[in-house]
Amino acid sequence: MTKEIIESALMNVTYPGFTKDIVGFGFVKDINIAGSVVTVTIDITSSAPEVAQQIKDEATVELKKVGVTNATVSVNAPKMPRESSSKGKNIAPHVKNFIMVSSGKGGVGKSTTSVNLAIALAMQGQKVGLLDADIYGPNIPRMMGLEGVKPEIEGNKVLPLKAYGVEVMSMGSLMEDGQSLIWRGSMIMKAIEQFLRDILWSELDCLVIDMPPGTGDAQLTLAQSVPVTIGLTVTTPQMVALDDSRRSLDMFKKLNIPLGGIIENMSGFIAPDTGVEYDIFGRGTTEPVAKEFGTKILSEIPIEPSIRTGGDTGKPIVYFAPESETAKRYMKAAEELWAQVVEINEDGGVDNDAIQPTTPPGVSACSTGGASTTAAASTSTQSSGGSCGCS
Numbered sequence: 001m002t003k004e005i006i007e008s009a010l011m012n013v014t015y016p017g018f019t020k021d022i023v024g025f026g027f028v029k030d031i032n033i034a035g036s037v038v039t040v041t042i043d044i045t046s047s048a049p050e051v052a053q054q055i056k057d058e059a060t061v062e063l064k065k066v067g068v069t070n071a072t073v074s075v076n077a078p079k080m081p082r083e084s085s086s087k088g089k090n091i092a093p094h095v096k097n098f099i100m101v102s103s104g105k106g107g108v109g110k111s112t113t114s115v116n117l118a119i120a121l122a123m124q125g126q127k128v129g130l131l132d133a134d135i136y137g138p139n140i141p142r143m144m145g146l147e148g149v150k151p152e153i154e155g156n157k158v159l160p161l162k163a164y165g166v167e168v169m170s171m172g173s174l175m176e177d178g179q180s181l182i183w184r185g186s187m188i189m190k191a192i193e194q195f196l197r198d199i200l201w202s203e204l205d206c207l208v209i210d211m212p213p214g215t216g217d218a219q220l221t222l223a224q225s226v227p228v229t230i231g232l233t234v235t236t237p238q239m240v241a242l243d244d245s246r247r248s249l250d251m252f253k254k255l256n257i258p259l260g261g262i263i264e265n266m267s268g269f270i271a272p273d274t275g276v277e278y279d280i281f282g283r284g285t286t287e288p289v290a291k292e293f294g295t296k297i298l299s300e301i302p303i304e305p306s307i308r309t310g311g312d313t314g315k316p317i318v319y320f321a322p323e324s325e326t327a328k329r330y331m332k333a334a335e336e337l338w339a340q341v342v343e344i345n346e347d348g349g350v351d352n353d354a355i356q357p358t359t360p361p362g363v364s365a366c367s368t369g370g371a372s373t374t375a376a377a378s379t380s381t382q383s384s385g386g387s388c389g390c391s
């Protein structure tokens with residue numbers, strides 16, 4: 001019996017919910033052969049007991065097939081997270097946690113981050129949905145390899161698509177290719193509400209939401225519609241990008257959304273040929289901003305050509321190159337993010353009561369300039385007041 005035989009046998013064990021095997025994901029940590037006794041150690045990232053059991057059973061069967069009669073398969077899993085304890089208005093109550101991914105400006109890697117974190121969370125055993133709420137630039141379908149795939153309609157509800165273990169829905173999947181819309185404030189609010197109300201998401205542990213860039217109606221509407229568990233800001237290290245991410249962090253504070261940290265994207269460059277890391281956009285610029293807002297840098301993601309090609313071809317790096325440095329950083333960021341979500345829930349969860357619209361009865365919120373809470377007044381940079389024509 002050789003290690004190679006054992007390994008190729010284990011390649012027949014797919015990770016539950018995915019099409020990829022446990023060897024490919026790098027979960028097989030140790031293979032020990034002592035005479036006829038084979039001991040295999042598998043570290044999984046999922047805390048669901050049924051995942052561990054299924055892997056153990058299938059691995060034992062596969063090892064038998066290649067002649068191992070005396071196999072010990074131990075599967076190590078992290079402990080089960082607590083359920084959400086959030087309160088307040090929630091128009092999507094079957095979703096336990098909402099993770100809002102925001103950025104001050106476009107093009108900094110918000111969608112790339114959302115995609116890879118969502119898949120990483122799913123690989124770690126969470127039931128994950130990914131909502132592409134970036135109505136101005138819905139790129140998630142392409143990045144998830146779902147371009148042109150139309151969702152099924154059930155009654156008057158829409159079934160989410162599924163890719164890489166994640167449920168996905170995007171405005172892009174509902175629009176014709178290349179079609180553009182001009183969004184008014186009130187339309188944005190309606191669209192966000194519909195995404196939450198009219199999509200048949202499963203019972204999800206979390207919904208990762210790729211927001212439009214900036215701090216406007218979409219952010220406010222989302223925060224008022226569901227209790228957002230945690231907010232992430234994606235930035236690049238240049239000063240000009242950081243100025244905008246300050247606004248994004250400030251918005252989270254005003255909306256009472258706990259800060260999960262900053263993802264510093266395009267932080268350095270890893271040369272594909274040598275693996276050497278170079279500094280391109282500057283370094284050390286994000287740290288003071290994180291400190292200023294009492295949060296931290298959740299991860300530094302380098303510029304890696306395979307991140308871009310992965311995005312363009314619908315083959316996300318965490319899934320297709322789990323051994324790469326960048327994939328490992330996404331996995332670690334997802335772990336730390338989830339630890340924070342668990343902690344927030346253990347501390348009593350979040351509540352969005354304080355940011356509900358305070359429009360007097362009989363007056364439309366739209367006709368008074370968006371929801372006129374203090375949060376709205378100071379965070380909304382795009383005014384919806386008067387222009388929506390729904391009074």
Ligand SMILES: Nc1ncnc2c1ncn2[C@@H]1O[C@H](COP(=O)(O)OP(=O)(O)O)[C@@H](O)[C@H]1O
Pocket residue numbers: 103105106107108109110111112113139265266267301302303304305306307308309311312
């Ligand atoms: N770390 C990275 N390395 C290489 N390319 C990246 C990286 N992050 C993002 N990109 C690429 O940059 C472009 C913009 O990223 P995207 O996630 O679409 O930004 P946003 O959603 O903020 O507009 C995409 O083509 C994406 O593939």
Ligand SMILES: [Mg+2]
Pocket residue numbers: 110111112134137139
């Ligand atoms: Mg985007």
